[in-house]
Amino acid sequence: VELRLETVAAELNGIIQGVSGVSADIIQCSVPWYQSIGLLKDVSAEAEKQGFGMDQTYPALEPLLRVDGRQYGFPCNVNVMALWINLDTFDKVGMEPPPPTWDWDTFERFGKEFVQRANPPGERQSVFFVNRFEHAYFVRTMHRSLGASEFNETMTASGLNHEGYARSLARIYKWTFEDHIAASKAEESAFSAESGYSGAALTLFQQGHYGLYNIGRWILIRLREFKQPPRVSVSHYPYAEFPNAVIGTRVAGVYAATKYPEESTLFLAYLASEKYNMGIVNSADALPPSPAYTQLEQYTRPAEHPNEWGAHELPAEGAETIAIASAISPYVPMATIDRYKKKALEEVLA
Numbered sequence: 082v083e084l085r086l087e088t089v090a091a092e093l094n095g096i097i098q099g100v101s102g103v104s105a106d107i108i109q110c111s112v113p114w115y116q117s118i119g120l121l122k123d124v125s126a127e128a129e130k131q132g133f134g135m136d137q138t139y140p141a142l143e144p145l146l147r148v149d150g151r152q153y154g155f156p157c158n159v160n161v162m163a164l165w166i167n168l169d170t171f172d173k174v175g176m177e178p179p180p181p182t183w184d185w186d187t188f189e190r191f192g193k194e195f196v197q198r199a200n201p202p203g204e205r206q207s208v209f210f211v212n213r214f215e216h217a218y219f220v221r222t223m224h225r226s227l228g229a230s231e232f233n234e235t236m237t238a239s240g241l242n243h244e245g246y247a248r249s250l251a252r253i254y255k256w257t258f259e260d261h262i263a264a265s266k267a268e269e270s271a272f273s274a275e276s277g278y279s280g281a282a283l284t285l286f287q288q289g290h291y292g293l294y295n296i297g298r299w300i301l302i303r304l305r306e307f308k309q310p311p312r313v314s315v316s317h318y319p320y321a322e323f324p325n326a327v328i329g330t331r332v333a334g335v336y337a338a339t340k341y342p343e344e345s346t347l348f349l350a351y352l353a354s355e356k357y358n359m360g361i362v363n364s365a366d367a368l369p370p371s372p373a374y375t376q377l378e379q380y381t382r383p384a385e386h387p388n389e390w391g392a393h394e395l396p397a398e399g400a401e402t403i404a405i406a407s408a409i410s411p412y413v414p415m416a417t418i419d420r421y422k423k424k425a426l427e428e429v430l431a
Contacts, residue, residue, distance in 0.1 A: 082341055082344050084344055095110055095115070096115070099115070102338060104338070106344075107334070109333055111332070111409060112145055112146055112148065113144070113148060113409045113411055114411065115153075115334060116148045117148075119337060120336065121153040121154070121335065122334070122337045122346075123153060124154070127346040132350060133155045133349050133353040135152065137155075138156055139159060139372055139404070141328045141400065141404045141406055142156065142159065142330055143406075144406045146330075155333060155349040155353060155370065156330040156331065157330070157370065158331055158367040158368060159328065159367055159368040159369070159400060160297040160299075160330065160368065160396075161327070161399045161404050162297045163315050163318065163396055164179070164293040164295055164315065165286075166314045167292060168312040169289070170208075170292050171195075173199075173289060179293070179316045182317050183316065183320075184319055188319035192260060192263075193260055193262060195292050196208065196260075206268070207290060208289065208291075209291055211263050211295065212269065212282055212294055213268075214253045217422060217423070218318075219318055220253070220422060222320065222325055222326060223249040223320070224241070224245050225325055226320035227244070228322075229244075229245035230243075230408055237410070237412065248321070250429045253429070253430070254430060257430060265430065266430065283296075283304070286311075287307055297367050298365055298393070299367055301313075301386070301389060305365070305386065310386075310388050311388065313392045314391055315395040317403070324403050325404070325405055326403050326405070327404065328400055328404035328406050329406070330370075333348065335349065352370050353371055357370070358371050361374075362380045363379065372397065375397035
């Protein structure tokens, strides 16, 4: 039996293939979106029988894997993005690293002191506390900590006509153009460095031009390529009124019209297996699908990478404590929402 696995047909491409009857047997997809138009097989019974049910992954992922109590997929990997810290850079400027969790005012206080210490007076600023604000997860965490969601209660209208969203964008503007603790788009573009996985920005982080970098655990894939990778730790995004994080995942679902339902669901069971999870643990490609593997020493203290010790725990703990999945409407693709929010942020920072 030859199964087809589709990992790049996100949103519209995958939908067009599905409704045309030519989809892959296993699809990387948004479960709420694809299930709403009948493209996914209900795998609830198989999940319970074959050991890839919700009890094998993070409870916070339930809105991304289930619809009306029925399961339609399982994670390939899991992400809780955060602020990764170059500890060597903080040592160089003579500062203690940031705390694991912090509010907006603490973030701002640390940032102001850091850029003051790191940049000689009278010279063009070349060191920033954090790279440019652009990722949807960072903005979402900020406005969600003030009670602002992308949607209203019925998921049929925007919930961003809320003071909390405006306050979040205003604070980002302040941090970028008044406090200069975050790089602007123009300042980031002015840097020149060799590119690679995740581009030049990670080289700038490694070289000490950024004290913090906004990314997921997969930053380690790139850092492990450096001859002298920095010592790192992690802090959650700053919050206004309550700490939270965004949990996301690459979900594999089974095409409803697959000719090989048994073999396809067996692949989902493989995603919950020790072999697969240990592959994610060792490669640092985000978090493993099953949280039990984040408790192993191979995850927390990888023998070949002592510079990472102490950094792996926070994303995993956040996934099980403060993480909340993004609100997903069955009526509007999340990519559309993120595109409008990105446009709003760019207009504020123009």
